Structures are given as C-alpha cells and as structure tokens.
Amino acid sequence: MVGPCVFISRSNLPSIIYTELNKLPVEIRMWKETGPMWGKQASPPREVWIDVFKNCVGAIVTLGDVIDRSLLNEAEKLFVISTYSVGVDHIDVKAATEKGIYVTHTPEVLVEAVADLAMGLLIALGRKIVLGDRLVRIGGIYDKWGWLLGTEIHNATLGIVGLGNIGTALARRAKAFDMKVIYWSRTRKPHIEFALGIEYRPLESVLSESDFVVITIAATPETRHLINEERIRLMKKTAYLINVARGDIVDTNALVKALKEGWIAGAALDVFEEEPLPSTHELTKFDNVVLTPHIGSATYETRERMAEIAVRNLINVLMGKRPLYLANP
Numbered sequence: 001m002v003g004p005c006v007f008i009s010r011s012n013l014p015s016i017i018y019t020e021l022n023k024l025p026v027e028i029r030m031w032k033e034t035g036p037m038w039g040k041q042a043s044p045p046r047e048v049w050i051d052v053f054k055n056c057v058g059a060i061v062t063l064g065d066v067i068d069r070s071l072l073n074e075a076e077k078l079f080v081i082s083t084y085s086v087g088v089d090h091i092d093v094k095a096a097t098e099k100g101i102y103v104t105h106t107p108e109v110l111v112e113a114v115a116d117l118a119m120g121l122l123i124a125l126g127r128k129i130v131l132g133d134r135l136v137r138i139g140g141i142y143d144k145w146g147w148l149l150g151t152e153i154h155n156a157t158l159g160i161v162g163l164g165n166i167g168t169a170l171a172r173r174a175k176a177f178d179m180k181v182i183y184w185s186r187t188r189k190p191h192i193e194f195a196l197g198i199e200y201r202p203l204e205s206v207l208s209e210s211d212f213v214v215i216t217i218a219a220t221p222e223t224r225h226l227i228n229e230e231r232i233r234l235m236k237k238t239a240y241l242i243n244v245a246r247g248d249i250v251d252t253n254a255l256v257k258a259l260k261e262g263w264i265a266g267a268a269l270d271v272f273e274e275e276p277l278p279s280t281h282e283l284t285k286f287d288n289v290v291l292t293p294h295i296g297s298a299t300y301e302t303r304e305r306m307a308e309i310a311v312r313n314l315i316n317v318l319m320g321k322r323p324l325y326l327a328n329p
C-alpha cells in the first residue's frame with residue numbers, strides 16, 4: 001500500500017533526509033532540478049507546488065522556494081512545511097498559521113558556521129585578502145609596498161546589527177581578536193553585554209562609530225531596507241559593511257551609490273536582494289567588495305545537522321509530536 005506523499009524540493013540535500021523518510025510508510029516525491037541547482041530558478045514550477053499542496057502531507061523545502069499566501073491557499077492535505085534553513089522569510093508563516101500548517105526550521109546549528117564566515121569576511125575586507133589573491137595571480141606587484149594597506153582588526157570597533165545567536169557568536173569571536181564591540185538589537189541584552197563586555201548603542205551610533213558593521217538581524221517586513229541611503233551615510237568613510245543575514249536588509253541601490261561615491265571603504269556580502277547575483281551586477285565591478293554566494297551555513301558539519309533537524313522536524317509533526325523547532329508564532 002502506498003502511503004501519503006511527502007515532497008522534497010531538491011535532489012541534492014544530505015542523504016539522511018531520504019534515509020529517515022524511507023523508514024516511514026510514505027511515498028517520497030522528489031523534485032529533480034532540470035536547470036540550476038541553486039536559488040529560485042532551481043525551485044519547482046508553480047504547478048508542481050500546487051499538486052504538492054493538494055496531495056502531499058508534508059514538504060521539505062529550501063530558502064529558494066517561495067511559499068506565499070496564494071500557494072498556501074491551495075493546501076488541501078499538506079499540514080507541515082519543514083525548511084532546510086534557519087530563515088523563514090521565503091514562507092508566509094502568518095498565512096500558513098492561519099491555514100493550520102506547521103512551519104519548522106533549523107536554527108542554532110548554523111550559528112557558529114555563519115559567525116565564522118562573518119569574521120572571515122571582516123578580516124578579508126580589512127586586510128584586502130581577496131584583492132591580494134587576484135593581484136598575485138596577475139603577477140608583478142611585490143615592489144609596491146605602499147599599497148594593499150589594510151585596516152587593523154585588533155582595537156577596531158565592530159558594530160553588530162541584530163544580537164541574536166549569530167550576532168552573539170560573532171561578538172565572542174571579535175572579543176578574542178581584541179576588538180571593541182558595540183551592538184544594536186530590537187531587544188537589549190544586558191546579560192550578554194555583561195558576559196562578553198560589549199555595549200549597546202542606538203542603531204545610528206552603531207553605524208557612525210564602527211569600523212566594521214556586520215548585519216546579522218533576521219529578515220522581517222520591518223527590517224527590509226533597514227540599512228538605507230540615509231543610514232549608510234552615517235558610516236565612516238573608512239568603515240566596511242558586511243551582510244551575512246538577508247539581502248533585502250540592505251538597500252542595494254543605496255549601497256552601490258555609496259561605493260561609487262566613496263561614502264564607505266568597502267563591503268562584503270554573502271546575501272543579495274537578487275539571488276543568485278547576476279555576474280554582470282554593478283557590485284561585481286568594485287575591487288573593495290567581497291562577494292560570496294550565500295554560503296553562511298555551507299560546511300559539511302552544519303549542513304548535515306541542518307538536514308537531521310529538518311527531517312526530524314517533519315517526522316515529529318507527521319507523528320503528532322512537537323517538532324524540534326517551530327517557526328509558527
């Protein structure tokens with residue numbers, strides 16, 4: 001007898017997802033990418049989703065899958081969506097909750113990996129590592145001792161925008177590098193200030209006082225373009241902006257203008273308003289910009305743990321148990 005179906009929206013997720021689901025009396029339906037393996041283009045077409053929402057009980061999705069209200073309205077049998085990500089901004093969680101659909105995600109396990117990347121981007125920017133690599137490959141630069149001068153990391157001020165788990169893990173790293181750490185968050189965290197020796201500031205002061213500003217805040221409708229033209233203008237000319245959270249927290253047009261006109265010293269971005277970022281995008285033209293393709297959680301260990309949690313979340317809901325991490329309010 002074929003059981004109810006469970007959908008997996010990518011064929012290249014860690015194998016634990018398939019092995020665990022295979023132990024259940026369910027039919028596993030998997031979308032096999034026909035084009036790119038990443039981003040929205042790799043997501044199944046709408047007609048496939050509609051069929052899934054009508055006929056399957058659960059789905060494992062990625063952050064390239066946009067699950068909006070119109071799709072959720074098609075749900076007949078589906079009652080759990082497990083996303084293989086911490087972010088749930090690609091899912092209309094409010095609409096899902098109204099429909100009685102569980103939305104689960106994978107926080108905590110990717111905190112250290114994303115904080116590592118943020119620290120790596122910070123150092124890469126400050127010490128011009130990526131530019132240096134490019135120049136070595138071209139050759140003949142070793143006599144020019146007056147260039148490729150960077151900014152010291154120790155004693156510099158790091159401003160963290162959003163002191164959640166990732167922001168806190170980054171603060172810990174920065175303290176080990178002898179940085180001064182200030183932060184702004186929607187909720188002030190006195191216990192973390194005390195434990196790590198960091199200081200709270202209004203957002204405007206974080207921007208104006210920092211040598212490195214790192215965005216780690218969660219994406220919500222309220223944080224869209226939080227870092228806009230007016231706020232980028234508050235930053236020092238010598239300061240760097242780093243975003244490892246979500247692309248639309250930074251107004252890309254304002255950032256491009258800032259880089260063109262030299263309001264800031266540079267930027268490092270792991271996330272973009274449009275993903276994948278087109279290779280011809282203006283951001284790719286700047287030497288003082290480091291770009292990575294949304295690899296915050298991309299370590300073997302973290303992705304394996306995310307997969308374990310994603311499948312456990314889904315199975316728990318299917319079995320009538322509480323998932324490990326529920327995103328519904």
Ligand code: DGY
Nearest residue numbers: 085086087295296297
């Ligand atoms: C997530 O899981 O939401 C992260 O952005 C992955 O890097």
